[in-house]
Amino acid sequence: MAHHQFYTLSNGLRIIYQPTVSTVSYCGFTVNAGTRDEFSGEFGMAHFVEHLIFKGTAHRRSWHILNRMENVGGELNAYTAKEETTVYAVFLEEHLSRAVELLCDLVLHSQFPAQEIEREVEVILDEINSYKDNPAELIYDEFENLLFSGHALGHNILGEPEELLRFTSQDGRRFLRQQYIPSNMVFFFMGHTPFKRVISLLEKYIGGEPEGKGINHRVAPGGYTPFAERRILDTFQAHALVGNRAYSMFDERRVPLFLLNNMLGGPGMNSRLNIALREKTGCVYTVESSVTSYTDTGVFAIYFGTDPKKVDRCLSLMHKEFKRLRDTALSISQLAAVKKQFIGQMGVGTENRESMALGLGKTFLHYNKYDTLEESFRRVEAVTASDLLEVANEILDEKSISTLVFV
Template identity: 60%
Template sequence: MYYYSHTLSNGLRIVHLPVDSPVSYCGFAVNAGTRDEEGSEFGLAHFVEHMIFKGTKKRKAWHILNRMENVGGELNAYTTKEETFIYSIFMEEHFGRAFELLADLVFCSQFPQQEIEKEVDVILDEINSYEDSPSELIFDEFENFIFEGHALGHNILGDEKSLLSFNSESGRSFMKRFYAPENMIFFSMGRIDFKKIVRLAENALADISFPMVNRNRKAPEFVAPTERRIHKDTHQAHVLIGSRAYSMFDEKRFPLFLLNNLLGGPGMNNRLNLSLREKNGLVYNVESNVTSYTDTGLATIYFGTDPKNMEKAIRLVNKELTKIRDVKLSTSQLTIAKKQVIGQLGVSSDNREGLFLGLGKSFLHYNHYDTLPEVFHRVEKLTAEDILAVANEIFAPEQLFCLIYQ
């Protein structure tokens, strides 16, 4: 699967993935997220993502809302710890409409003061909904636990004190600092001719040029692993066990990806599910996850269970971790694990929106997009020794943090 790329004179990178479909996608990915906020700005990156839909120099919120909806398209955005995505999905004949609207949102948002109070209330409701969902809240709290004192640990949504302090200037200031062409990409997918995309971008965006402020990202400092128990008035006990892992630029992330899939990935035959659910009936859901940031990472195991079964479930998790640290995969086990990962990646690529967003994130950070054959090749090269090495680095007992809601 081949893609095209081009860089404008102002530093804005453009990448396009040709796909034979009448449905097209395009958007901006900005290399700025929660970890780029200053001390008094908790939640500002996410607040900006919400507020860019509330008015530009030439559009009010109602016009923005209807611009793509009126032709059956969608307009979406989300914020992570390190990126912000603003994008649209539409029938291919509306590419020009989507491009013009997105450019208006990203470069001409005004943050009307009369809209801010309403949107702050919306985000506060979003925060409260997380407070009511311990199975989701525990992930946020765990990151704050493992990255204690660092911006990577901050909740993306922010807190009430910070949100109530934001005004129009707060939003415009953040965008001026980070929404510079050199700090973002425009990415698209569909049948549209790439030369047409470049012409549109040259005509509309090439003259937009302003420097990004110096970024102040620092890797999180060491925090000693420990266990923390927090009382929650919930029916289930919720447990999250994990450690720091590899950055998105570390080659060891590939064997860790395969190991994670084997341990607690989406397949029902993963080791944790077989042990905790199928054999012992202790949990409804158990999963492991890996997150990679630009200078660190996170590997976690989560499950919820009846409080009376919690200690047994923890012992079973530790038993599986001991196995992956001590027992090298056999040739047949490694072959099966590789086939499963490759098959899952192939199936997931059929999700066009996920494929599109993966294109954006990859090109934003690597200035390159790995095609499926390239990813498959990386997986095929992995050895049992690679898997065993990362298992002992990431899941060693002395590396593990544990957060428990009970």
């Protein structure tokens, strides 16, 4: 089938379209607003808004919103990140009009009814408490809070309880008016419906809205001081996160970093850290690394859980792998194998159609384009052994690595 198509409404709403042969469709809005777009005193507002837009609009009560897609077997969902919020639906092709109209109603006309706020804030508070009971997840937030100390990127997406309890209907509507506007959003669609039909529906339900301008007060994080902290949580298993600041989503060095990350602690059971920390020594059950890129910085992080008595041994083994990657360039055959594995994983990943659809929105929001899989493969193939060596010596530099351990 044809590749992606693009269109921009007169009010600035950008649309990205991916045709498929499936009768199951995915569509939604990706908003250029997340946790780092909150002002002081309103931490958690982006996530609060994401929750409350399902609780009532100028045209619907929460019950009607809940049933609008569910009654035809579809799904309605949303999530908040540090730099984006996404609201989307999954449904059979014949229900596209229903989905588009509902999504437009949510992002344009949500009212944040006062009687719903107290109940939903309790739900969010339970979510926060549940999160605190899961150190394997909590450690990621705590690590970023230290990595970006004092900066908006370090704030927990869920917010702070004392601030959440102060949020009002007026606060929610203000944030919506400031950020959920056509020029600050992308509409993504993946399905079988012709592109002209998708455009026509968006013209009908959101085309008359003014362009506006989102409030963007983002500033790049300041200087970074590496840290090494151990916190006593009195848990049965120790949890550790080791990492560094990394590259922004616009930095070309991201591609060799992705390869390095995949080789070091990616999903393959043959990753270097899985071999060193699990297969050879039995020190851990899980070890994994990840790369998160923001518009002006990024995070490289490695997580593992182990017996508290084995933390230092795990860290020592990990740093040995770092040194190998800093000191020795990959051979031609090793580099080819690393690329082949990563490209294969990228291809297999396209089978997750929901993840692909969500990626459409985020990618088009920030890059105003979307590369084909073949173009992505070519960028991977262009990486050299010296590229990997350079990135390893920067990101895995012992002097700039930080460590956080929960014991």
